[in-house]
Structures are given as structure tokens and as C-alpha cells.
Amino acid sequence: METRRADSIATQIEEMIFAGGYSDGDRLDEVRLAEQFGVSRTPIREAFQRLSLTGLVELIPRRGTFVRQPGPVELLEMFEVMAELEAACGRFAAVRITDQAIENLRDANAKCQMAVDAGDADGYYNENERFHLIIYKQSGNAFLEQEAQRLHNRLKPFRRQQLRVRGRMSQSMAEHEAIVSALVNGDAETAANTLRGHVAVQGEKFQNLMAALRNAAE
Amino acid sequence: METRRADSIATQIEEMIFAGGYSDGDRLDEVRLAEQFGVSRTPIREAFQRLSLTGLVELIPRRGTFVRQPGPVELLEMFEVMAELEAACGRFAAVRITDQAIENLRDANAKCQMAVDAGDADGYYNENERFHLIIYKQSGNAFLEQEAQRLHNRLKPFRRQQLRVRGRMSQSMAEHEAIVSALVNGDAETAANTLRGHVAVQGEKFQNLMAALRNAAE
DNA sequence: GTCAAACATTTTGTATACAAGAATTGATTT
DNA sequence: AAATCAATTCTTGTATACAAAATGTTTGAC
Numbered sequence: 144m145e146t147r148r149a150d151s152i153a154t155q156i157e158e159m160i161f162a163g164g165y166s167d168g169d170r171l172d173e174v175r176l177a178e179q180f181g182v183s184r185t186p187i188r189e190a191f192q193r194l195s196l197t198g199l200v201e202l203i204p205r206r207g208t209f210v211r212q213p214g215p216v217e218l219l220e221m222f223e224v225m226a227e228l229e230a231a232c233g234r235f236a237a238v239r240i241t242d243q244a245i246e247n248l249r250d251a252n253a254k255c256q257m258a259v260d261a262g263d264a265d266g267y268y269n270e271n272e273r274f275h276l277i278i279y280k281q282s283g284n285a286f287l288e289q290e291a292q293r294l295h296n297r298l299k300p301f302r303r304q305q306l307r308v309r310g311r312m313s314q315s316m317a318e319h320e321a322i323v324s325a326l327v328n329g330d331a332e333t334a335a336n337t338l339r340g341h342v343a344v345q346g347e348k349f350q351n352l353m354a355a356l357r358n359a360a361e
Numbered sequence: 362m363e364t365r366r367a368d369s370i371a372t373q374i375e376e377m378i379f380a381g382g383y384s385d386g387d388r389l390d391e392v393r394l395a396e397q398f399g400v401s402r403t404p405i406r407e408a409f410q411r412l413s414l415t416g417l418v419e420l421i422p423r424r425g426t427f428v429r430q431p432g433p434v435e436l437l438e439m440f441e442v443m444a445e446l447e448a449a450c451g452r453f454a455a456v457r458i459t460d461q462a463i464e465n466l467r468d469a470n471a472k473c474q475m476a477v478d479a480g481d482a483d484g485y486y487n488e489n490e491r492f493h494l495i496i497y498k499q500s501g502n503a504f505l506e507q508e509a510q511r512l513h514n515r516l517k518p519f520r521r522q523q524l525r526v527r528g529r530m531s532q533s534m535a536e537h538e539a540i541v542s543a544l545v546n547g548d549a550e551t552a553a554n555t556l557r558g559h560v561a562v563q564g565e566k567f568q569n570l571m572a573a574l575r576n577a578a579e
Numbered sequence: 580g581t582c583a584a585a586c587a588t589t590t591t592g593t594a595t596a597c598a599a600g601a602a603t604t605g606a607t608t609t
Numbered sequence: 610a611a612a613t614c615a616a617t618t619c620t621t622g623t624a625t626a627c628a629a630a631a632t633g634t635t636t637g638a639c
Binding site: 182183205206207 | 592601
């Protein structure tokens with residue numbers, strides 16, 4: 144599927160920012176990026192426009208384009224919203240999920256457990272993501288699914304660090320089981336609340352996130 | 362505050378689309394718009410990039426830019442998400458709202474009631490909007506506030522028609538009262554549920570929305 | 580009359596050119 | 610030496626130019 148250039152350039156710059164190549168306030172040099180990508184300034188500028196809407200970048204008129212890494216406050220706010228979006232997905236999924244999807248959730252969970260046993264952080268990460276994406280889709284609301292995926296994606300680099308914490312993976316597994324149960328029972332309220340709690344940043348998770356941010360700032 | 366051109370152009374095109382000047386699938390002619398705005402194609406194209414991210418417009422490579430008016434399904438999905446976002450705002454606001462904001466909500470409600478009594482649809486509409494914007498802000502989560510406002514804005518043209526329905530305004534008023542009560546009591550769960558129900562499109566509201574869409578399609 | 584192929588016309592995507600607003604440097608003054 | 614202003618250099622924002630793809634039209638065959 145051939146996609147237009149500005150689109151793919153935006154994605155690539157996005158990845159560069161996510162990868163941690165830039166810190167907050169860094170200016171994105173149009174001509175340097177243009178050379179780097181082997182194109183002219185025009186498609187770079189179009190990409191900037193797209194990135195600005197996601198909040199990843201700030202366009203200051205006549206000044207330039209600057210990367211905007213979320214600070215601690217903004218990050219916590221985004222996790223709060225993520226928790227609510229997941230809760231909403233769970234609420235809808237509880238009454239809309241297909242049998243096949245339940246099977247897929249169980250499969251993802253089983254592979255998650257295997258990854259935990261094997262100490263395979265990457266494997267755990269991937270299956271965990273699959274678990275959540277299934278729930279987004281099973282909300283039966285394509286718009287919600289899209290919004291959830293967008294934010295999920297944006298938070299990816301920050302969530303990654305949380306998994307490193309000892310014991311987190313097995314606790315997370317138990318929560319996954321509870322979520323599947325609620326979905327199987329069609330219990331919308333429980334599904335929503337369990338998912339909210341699962342995603343929310345509270346207690347020790349909060350400390351971990353802050354610590355990770357402090358390290359990243361150095 | 363001088364804003365860059367592409368920004369203001371995007372906003373203006375957005376308004377043109379909201380105003381109903383275009384229907385689904387219409388192609389946005391770069392050169393025509395450029396002439397219309399008295400600029401070259403470049404800023405128009407940058408504006409298109411911004412609009413595409415909000416989903417208001419679809420960029421088909423080598424084909425052009427087409428307006429994407431939500432169909433019935435997408436619209437219902439968006440209202441579902443709006444209901445969940447408002448519920449989330451209410452949940453947070455219940456434990457974070459300031460005394461001043463409660464005063465402001467009551468004031469908005471009083472003016473709403475006055476508008477209902479006077480049969481002033483526009484007045485009702487404006488105060489009703491103020492009521493909801495206050496709750497977004499009182500979520501104490503700037504990111505959530507922004508997301509809620511964005512979707513609220515997107516749904517504006519469709520919500521407007523629902524108000525026309527007989528009896529809707531007074532029922533809505535009663536719901537507002539219940540929402541304020543929950544917020545005053547700090548009852549997060551009730552605030553969330555009441556707001557969700559208030560915003561959700563169900564029962565007769567569904568029929569009205571469908572009817573409005575059918576009319577718009579003609 | 581229908582279909583298809585070749586040609587002409589639009590229209591998009593990108594590069595380049597140019598104008599105007601920032602930033603920077605260096606000279607001049609206090 | 611610090612501050613200020615002017616001139617220079619960079620950078621952004623927009624217009625224009627051009628190439629390639631898509632669309633539309635004419636022509637010709639069947």
C-alpha cells in the first residue's frame with residue numbers, strides 16, 4: 144500500500160521522537176531533516192503539521208518546530224485518560240465480545256504466562272499489547288478503538304519502563320485473568336473497573352514512573 | 362496572538378465543513394480554495410494535513426482530499442465515546458471540583474432554565490455548553506479536558522438538532538440538577554453514571570438523530 | 580453503438596525560489 | 610567591560626515551477 148510521503152515521514156519522525164532521540168524543547172531543523180530524508184522541505188513541513196495535532200510537536204510561528212515531551216503532570220493525565228478509555232472498552236466489550244475473541248484473549252494470556260516463566264520481557268510485552276488491542280476492538284466501537292490505540296501508542300515508551308519492575312508482571316497476569324472473567328460473565332461494571340485499575344498509575348507504579356522520568360531527564 | 366496561516370486556514374475550512382457546506386465524499390479543490398483564500402496551494406495543503414488527523418477529511422494519495430462526514434454508525438460511536446469522556450470528567454470532577462465552579466454550574470443551570478422559560482433555544486444552547494465545559498475543566502485533567510472539548514466540538518452540529526425536540530430541554534435540565542448534586546456530594550460513581558446517561562444517545566434520542574441525518578442527506 | 584487506445588488536460592506531489600521575520604555578530608558608544 | 614544598535618546571516622512561510630500520476634476526451638476499430 145503506497146502511502147503519501149508526508150504520511151510516512153511523519154511516522155518516521157514520530158518514531159525518532161519516541162525512540163528518545165530528542166528531548167523536550169529540541170528544535171526540529173527542517174533543512175537537516177530534509178537532507179536526512181533526501182527530500183525537500185515541503186513534505187517535512189507537511190509532516191510537522193500532522194505531528195502538531197497529536198501534541199508531539201509544537202509549531203511556533205516564525206520560530207520553528209519543537210518537540211514536546213510530556214512532563215510528569217501531563218503524563219499522569221494521559222495515563223488517567225488511558226485508564227478511562229480502557230474502562231470504556233471493557234464496559235462495551237463485556238456485552239459485545241465474541242467467543243472467538245475470548246479464545247484469543249485466553250491465548251494471549253497463556254503466552255503472556257509463558258513469557259513470564261521464561262523471563263522473556265519482550266515476549267510478555269508483545270502478548271500484553273495483543274491482549275489490550277483485542278479488548279479495544281471488542282468494544283465494537285471503531286472510533287473508540289482508534290482513540291484507544293492512538294493513546295496506547297503514544298504512551299508506549301513510558302509504559303515499557305514500568306514492566307521492568309520486579310513482581311509487576313505476575314500481578315499484571317492476575318489482573319488479566321480477572322478481566323477475562325468479567326468479560327466472559329458479561330459483567331460490564333466489573334470489566335470496566337478492573338481494566339481501569341489495571342491501567343491506572345497509582346501507588347508504587349507512580350513512584351516507578353517518576354523515577355523513570357528522572358532517569359530519562361539526565 | 363498572530364497564528365500561522367495554515368492553522369487559521371485549517372480552522373476556517375473546518376468551519377465551512379461544519380457549517381454543512383459540503384457533504385460526504387466531496388472533493389476539496391486545492392486551487393479553488395487557494396484562490397478563495399487568496400493564498401497559494403502550499404498553506405492549503407498544510408491545512409489539509411491537519412484536518413486529516415481529526416478525521417474531518419481523508420487524504421487519498423494522488424487522488425485528492427475528500428470531506429468525510431460521519432455516517433450513522435460512526436456518529437453513534439462518537440456519541441458513545443463522548444458519553445464515556447463526560448462520565449470520566451464527572452468521575453474526576455466529583456472529587457476535585459472547586460466551590461467556585463459549583464457556583465458557576467448553578468449559575469449556568471439557572472440561566473439555562475431562564476432560556477427554557479423564554480423559549481430561547483440559542484440561549485439554552487450556549488449555557489448548556491458552558492455547563493459541560495465547566496465539568497471538563499473541573500476534571501482537573503487538562504489532557505482529558507482538551508480531548509473532551511475536541512470531540513464535543515466535532516459533535517456540535519449534530520447535537521444542535523437534538524435540542525429541537527419537544528420536552529427535551531426540560532428533561533435535560535432535570536439531569537443537570539442531578540449531576541450538580543452528585544458533584545456536590547463528591548459521589549464520583551453517580552456523577553459518572555448520570556453524565557453518561559445524559560450524553561448518551563438512546564431511546565427516542567436515537568430516532569431523532571437518525572431522522573436529522575436523513576434530512577441532512579437530502 | 581460500444582469498447583478501447585492514444586492523446587490532451589487536470590491535478591497532485593515535490594522541488595526550488597523568494598520575501599520577510601528572527602537570530603547573530605560586530606562595531607560603536609558610554 | 611557592558612550595552613546598544615546596525616548589518617549580516619539563518620530560518621521560516623509562501624509562491625511558483627515542474628514532473629508524474631490520474632482523469633477526461635477524441636479517435637478508431639469492431
